[in-house]
Amino acid sequence: MxxxxxxxxxxxxxxxxxxxxxxxxxxxxxxxxxxxxxxxxxxxxxxxxxxxxxxxxxxxxxxxxxxxxxxxxxxxxxxxxxxxxxxxxxxxxxxxxxxxxxxxxxxxxxxxxxxxxxxxxxxxxxxxxxxxxxxxxxxxxxxxxxxxxxxxxxxxxxxxxxxxxxxxxxxxxxxxxxxxxxxxxxxxxxxxxxxxxxxxxxxxxxxxxxxxxxxxxxxxxxxxxxxxxxxxxxxxxxxxxxxxGADTPTTPRDTQTPGAPVLELDNITVKGKNMRTSLRAANLVVRAHEVVGIAGVSGNGQSALAQLVSGLISPDAGEMQVDGQQILKFTPPAMLKAGIGRIPEDRHHDGVIGAMSVAENLIIERLQDPAIRKRGFLQQKYIQENAKQLCKDYDVRGPGIDADARLLSGGNIQKLILARVFECTPRLILANQPTRGLDLGAANEVARRLLEARIRGAGILLISEDLDEVLALSDRIMVIHDGHLVEANTDDRETIGLMMAGEQV
Amino acid sequence: MIRIEPRETPSRWWTFGIPVASALLALMLAAIPLAAAGANIFEAYGQMFKGIFGSTFAFTEMLTRATPLIFTGLAATLAFRAKLWNIGAEGQLYLGAMAAVAVGTGLIDAPGFILIPLILVTGAMAGAAGMAGPAYLKTRFGADEVVTTLLLNFIILIFLQMMLEGPLKDPMSLGWPQSSPIVDAAVLPQLIPRMRLHWGLIIALVAAVIAQIMLSKSVWGFKLRAVGENAAAALHAGIGVKRTLMSAAIVSGAVAGLAGVSEVAGLRGYLTTDLSPGYGYTGIVVAMLAGLSPIGVVISAIFIASVFVGADTMSRAMGVSSYLADLVVAMSLICVLVGGFVARFRIIRTNKGES
The missing domain is CATH 3.40.50.300 (P-loop containing nucleotide triphosphate hydrolases)
Incomplete structure (x- = not known):
């Protein structure tokens, strides 16, 4: 040199x-x-x-x-x-x-x-x-x-x-x-x-x-x-x-005994247009008090899995059960009703409506809730108080609850989505790339909230391309490659890396 | 070198200031061709002002002209807020007018308090049907609604000609292609004696207030805005995007249909193919000028009607072409669009080669 x-x-x-x-x-x-x-x-x-x-x-x-x-x-x-x-x-x-x-x-x-x-x-x-x-x-x-x-x-x-x-x-x-x-x-x-x-x-x-x-x-x-x-x-x-500027707090994790299954995928096949959007006979169980991490290189079926659990696509074959109840209709409202909270991968595109206010974005998944609507009209007083409370509890910082959501930084948008998801005390949380692009402080906050929900008894399906994140947060790791889901049975980085590349281990 | 960066927070002031400034700027720019035509511009604008505010008659004429523009402006606003590009208000207006004529020319014999609501409802339904088709094709097959609604306008106009030569033709019309007159009970009453201004204006104002409230306060309006601003996020959040688009289409078409009812039952009394001098298309300008706000639509409709009525007076008094009105309207729209750009973006001058 x-x-x-x-x-x-x-x-x-x-x-x-x-x-x-x-x-x-x-x-x-x-x-x-x-x-x-x-x-x-x-x-x-x-x-x-x-x-x-x-x-x-x-x-x-x-x-x-x-x-x-x-x-x-x-x-x-x-x-x-x-x-x-x-x-x-x-x-x-x-x-x-x-x-x-x-x-x-x-x-x-x-x-x-x-x-x-x-x-x-x-x-x-x-x-x-x-x-x-x-x-x-x-x-x-x-x-x-x-x-x-x-x-x-x-x-x-x-x-x-x-x-x-x-x-x-x-x-x-x-x-x-x-x-x-x-x-x-x-x-x-x-x-x-x-x-x-x-x-x-x-x-x-x-x-x-x-x-x-x-x-x-x-x-x-x-x-x-x-x-x-x-x-x-x-x-x-x-x-x-x-x-x-200070020592990073390592996310505290305690051992939790997994409970009953909250999400079961049984031989689910999704015939997508390409590898990105297909799943091949995927089996998956997420139990209460458990974080299941999906490791994989981007574009191996993660988005099909996320869209399926979000209710945006229907499977071509196989069954899905939430809390033991079989899902018959694969629509976002059906998934919300079944108790699935969804943290979308692209938070700007799918998570918030930038031109609507923070307060409005906080209730967008609850439009059927009687607290939000009375005779077809929005309950402004409730919506305002709800927003004030959630912004305080989840530390959403920005120009105020009536300002457009697009004015928030990436980390605060993610906190807004967390507030919306966690307030409904979901049985299952789909966290798709929950910390991508966030700074360390916001990422730690997301991790802390996810683990908190795990203690409360939620099952968490974590999809991430950051292997370190998967390793740090998951109780069990599954590897996705070319639409196949395989149990990793290890937390060895090299082994998982090989599985992500599609090699038989 | 010029650089363009988005503004973090577009000022609230711009929202109101830009349309007003644009309108004034357009009037000033219109002075150039006016002067070129050899007219004294101060006298010309004086005549224009007189043509709008000079007498009760002038003022009510202007409001009469504004009435259909409020309806079509609302129709465009409601659809555009959901990013549903309804260019077919002109056709939906004629469908509404045809329905009003079909029901209101003696088919049913009933007193006014039944007949007037009846023709309003059937006219609205006809307009709604006219927009439901394109919206269905869009949500089901992805057909571009700009193309379908635009082309449907011509189909409806030809259909109207057929009807006016056939089933709807007035047997007493001496061969003119026009419908039988609306029966007296179905005519929208005048607001002021001996003036043409009619109840259509009141209905339009009520529609604007309802639209404003529904958009900002109702769950339906919330869904409409959500779908318009970010359909992907709305879908993800569990909002039925297609259903919302269909409902926006139906309401938009219905309001456009009311414009036809109001014109035929409030002003003309019978239907011809020249009922609307392009109110459906001008409604789009009205809506854009109003920044897609229902209350704003009332103001911008009055502005555009003033320009048209005022220019008529001016052209008669001064001998200049009344096409000047189109010029002012077109220029104010351009000014608003440019102004909207300025509101959203900052234009920065950077020095070349600074280092």
Missing amino acids: SNSLVLSLNNLSKRFGTVVANDTVSIELHRGEVLSLLGENGAGKTTLMNMLFGHYVPDSGTIEVADAKGVMQPLTLGHPQAALNAGIGMVHQHFTLAENLTALDNILLGSESLFSWRHNRKAARKKVSEIIERTGLAAPLDEKVGNLSVGERQRVEILKALFHDARILVLDEPTAVLTPQEADTLFENIGAMTKDGLSVIFISHKLREVLAFSHRIVVLRHGKKVGEIATADADERVIARMMV
């Missing part, structure tokens, strides 16, 4: 109205280095990267990037093209590939003039092949991206950045969609690339990965750089303390 500087962010500040998103943040990146950028949601990571890429103009501060000869040059701020020309590439968490084009065409996309007479595929293929040889980023270049696995798509994204001569690569939560094995491959590739002289900024929430493979860690909190530490000197507790 050479010590020459390639990127220097100098005292960058950015404020939005009264909110200080970044306060005099300075970061240096060296050639061949992997720098981890850590911080809770809202700590300012995204704003910082948006300034680097020219999407935002900083209020003050400068950015310098080394040119091809290694001489530091000031970067023109507020121009995405300038950042690209300076050799900064980014791989977003959500890929930006055209599914109907081949991997090679996707890599070429944007590198040619709109009016160029024909593709120069031959030269491009040679250049891409060279990059693959150097870095080990294997991807089938002539396959359509729609047919590639998630790991392969990610490699195509990285290849695209490297093809455009990126010397600095920003990876935004790259492992969120990968199996542990795929993630390991990615880390190997990155190792090869950094030997080649590439510098990487790695944004992640997963402390384990950050510790395993970065050289240096920078922690942001409330828009300020609060810590910078060589990875060799860090451990999980040190970093977590930097991020939240």
